[in-house]
Amino acid sequence: xxxxxxxxxxxxxxxxxxxxxxxxxxxxxxxxxxxxxxxxxxxxxxxxxxxxxxxxxxxxxxxxxxxxxxxxxxxxxxxxxxxxxxxxxxxxxxxxxxxxxxxxxxxxxxxxxxxxxxxxxxxxxxxxxxxxxxx
Amino acid sequence: xxxxxxxxxxxxxxxxxxxxxxxxxxxxxxxxxxxxxxxxxxxxxxxxxxxxxxxxxxxxxxxxxxxxxxxxxxxxxxxxxxxxxxxxxxxxxxxxxxxxxxxxxxxxxxxxxxxxxxxxxxxxxxxxxxxxxxxxxxxxxxxxxxxxxxxxxxxxxxxxxxxxxxxxxxxxxxxxxxxxxxxxxxxxxxxxxxxxxxxxxxxxxxxxxxxxxxxxxxxxxxxxxxxxxxxxxxxxxxxxxxxxxxxxxxxxxxxxxxxxxxxxxxxxxxxxxxxxx
Ligand SMILES: Nc1ncnc2c1ncn2[C@@H]1O[C@H](COP(=O)(O)OP(=O)(O)OP(=O)(O)O)[C@@H](O)[C@H]1O
Ligand SMILES: [Mg+2]
Numbered sequence: 001x002x003x004x005x006x007x008x009x010x011x012x013x014x015x016x017x018x019x020x021x022x023x024x025x026x027x028x029x030x031x032x033x034x035x036x037x038x039x040x041x042x043x044x045x046x047x048x049x050x051x052x053x054x055x056x057x058x059x060x061x062x063x064x065x066x067x068x069x070x071x072x073x074x075x076x077x078x079x080x081x082x083x084x085x086x087x088x089x090x091x092x093x094x095x096x097x098x099x100x101x102x103x104x105x106x107x108x109x110x111x112x113x114x115x116x117x118x119x120x121x122x123x124x125x126x127x128x129x130x131x132x133x134x135x
Numbered sequence: 136x137x138x139x140x141x142x143x144x145x146x147x148x149x150x151x152x153x154x155x156x157x158x159x160x161x162x163x164x165x166x167x168x169x170x171x172x173x174x175x176x177x178x179x180x181x182x183x184x185x186x187x188x189x190x191x192x193x194x195x196x197x198x199x200x201x202x203x204x205x206x207x208x209x210x211x212x213x214x215x216x217x218x219x220x221x222x223x224x225x226x227x228x229x230x231x232x233x234x235x236x237x238x239x240x241x242x243x244x245x246x247x248x249x250x251x252x253x254x255x256x257x258x259x260x261x262x263x264x265x266x267x268x269x270x271x272x273x274x275x276x277x278x279x280x281x282x283x284x285x286x287x288x289x290x291x292x293x294x295x296x297x298x299x300x301x302x303x304x305x306x307x308x309x310x311x312x313x314x315x316x317x318x319x320x321x322x323x324x325x326x327x328x329x330x331x332x333x334x335x336x337x338x339x340x341x342x343x344x345x346x347x348x349x350x351x352x353x354x355x356x357x358x359x360x361x362x363x364x365x366x367x368x369x370x371x372x373x374x375x376x377x378x379x380x381x382x383x384x385x386x387x388x389x390x391x392x393x394x395x396x397x398x399x400x401x402x403x404x405x406x407x408x409x410x411x412x
Contacts, residue, residue, distance in 0.1 A: 014303050015303075018301050021335060025334075032352075035365075035366045036369045037368075039335070039366035039369065039370045040370055043335055043370045043373075045269060046335050046337040046339075047337055047338060047374075069194070094375050101338060102338045102339075102342045102345075102376065104376055107375060108338060108375055109371060111374070111375065112370065
């Protein structure tokens with residue numbers, strides 16, 4: 001994979017969530033994603049950033065255009081040093097929530113994006129990578 | 136002692152003022168307003184140097200200063216005018232001292248004292264400016280928040296809440312409050328929530344809207360969600376959020392038609408002339 005410019009937004013408060021998704025919207029628009037995919041990417045960023053804010057307090061969202069075998073895509077990385085996730089299969093189920101939410105965020109991001117990888121260690125933190133290919 | 140410096144500044148006020156005007160015109164030629172000398176002291180708030188004197192002499196009536204700061208707030212005066220104005224003031228004072236002081240031995244000390252006189256003015260001015268600024272911003276913020284979730288009664292028993300912009304936790308709370316209060320105040324049987332202007336509908340926003348409509352249902356009214364843009368409809372489906380228990384209409388117009396139906400009314404066209412419906 002060849003990396004182009006990469007942008008990061010630290011997530012410390014609710015306002016940072018808006019900042020991260022605005023950046024995502026801007027980059028996806030510049031890359032030529034259509035309206036629906038722009039909305040998907042922006043929403044996915046919103047979910048990941050809000051999870052950081054809610055469950056880990058602080059973290060970072062990185063947004064970068066990537067190229068893989070001539071295919072262009074947008075890669076979103078969510079990183080935090082929060083409590084981590086014990087049972088990944090459980091949190092990926094629709095409706096599972098520990099905060100009285102809809103429990104739709106993580107399974108939603110998986111459906112919104114083309115590639116979804118989650119890597120979490122208890123008491124160490126959580127790393128999530130999600131990619132959307134440009135069609 | 137800074138007293139000596141203060142005495143200079145007081146005694147040579149006219150000289151300092153004139154020199155300051157001249158220098159400022161050189162430094163900031165783009166702001167000719169501030170060049171015009173002020174003979175009239177009642178007009179003092181137009182003049183930065185007078186403001187400095189107000190600070191310097193601890194004049195009780197600080198209205199001049201407040202007016203001046205208001206101008207900065209309104210951006211009639213650029214903020215860098217403050218720092219440049221004070222720097223020029225210090226330089227002018229130093230020049231006056233240099234010209235008047237006979238003993239060059241004292242000069243270095245007097246320069247230092249000039250700094251000590253000007254610094255607190257600068258700090259105070261910055262403090263007052265930022266405080267006014269912060270107050271203005273906080274007032275604007277609460278005003279904006281009040282406007283951010285208005286419930287508008289449009290027809291008998293029908294109200295609309297148009298939402299524009301990002302929805303955060305604070306605003307979500309306000310949406311709920313205004314919705315319930317409005318339903319009670321306006322006796323609305325149907326409320327239309329228009330999300331045309333909401334840029335992102337994520338799980339949090341969806342959750343708040345679902346909760347709000349649930350609450351409206353509990354007080355005996357009905358919520359209809361309108362203005363779901365096609366791309367938002369897509370992402371809601373992707374998120375796996377079920378809106379089927381939730382009445383939705385594509386546009387505000389369709390929503391109003393539905394609301395009329397619910398309240399057992401409809402819009403008819405009256406043809407002019409023959410009075411036929
Ligand atoms: N970064 C994270 N660190 C630790 N735990 C997390 C993190 N992200 C998610 N979780 C856990 O996974 C659960 C499911 O997350 P998900 O985003 O799917 O739903 P939710 O945040 O509870 O509700 P919502 O539908 O509003 O997103 C959360 O309730 C939380 O317990
Ligand atoms: Mg979530």
